[in-house]
Amino acid sequence: MSAFRILLVALFLNILVYTAIVIGNHGANLAPDFLGDIVALAWPGQFNVDFTSFLILSALWVAWRHNFSPAGLALAVPALFGGMLFLAPYLLIASYAAKGDMRVLLLGSARAQAS
Numbered sequence: 001m002s003a004f005r006i007l008l009v010a011l012f013l014n015i016l017v018y019t020a021i022v023i024g025n026h027g028a029n030l031a032p033d034f035l036g037d038i039v040a041l042a043w044p045g046q047f048n049v050d051f052t053s054f055l056i057l058s059a060l061w062v063a064w065r066h067n068f069s070p071a072g073l074a075l076a077v078p079a080l081f082g083g084m085l086f087l088a089p090y091l092l093i094a095s096y097a098a099k100g101d102m103r104v105l106l107l108g109s110a111r112a113q114a115s
Contacts, residue, residue, distance in 0.1 A: 001100045005092055012088035019085065055080050058087055065108040 037044040059080035066072025078086040091105070098104035104112040
């Protein structure tokens with residue numbers, strides 16, 4: 001679990017620094033570039049569609065893990081739009097709440113106890 005937590009911190013810091021540099025150089029308006037690449041039907045757009053699919057799956061998993069409760073649905077929003085900036089801290093906090101039990105981390109406490 002320690003290696004997993006170190007990886008989460010490294011991923012978070014990596015994307016945080018990279019994002020700060022990109023915002024500093026290009027501004028915070030991602031939508032025109034992101035959507036423009038998709039509309040162009042080229043490889044950068046293919047990557048953006050694939051990445052968006054992962055974000056949707058991540059948001060759905062977070063909501064499911066919380067049994068689609070209001071809190072789970074609220075957490076799904078930053079999972080969808082925040083990507084790794086949300087998911088790495090979320091998993092880090094959840095890993096401590098799960099006390100290192102990977103079943104609890106992946107399934108949520110209610111599902112882990114039921115199975």
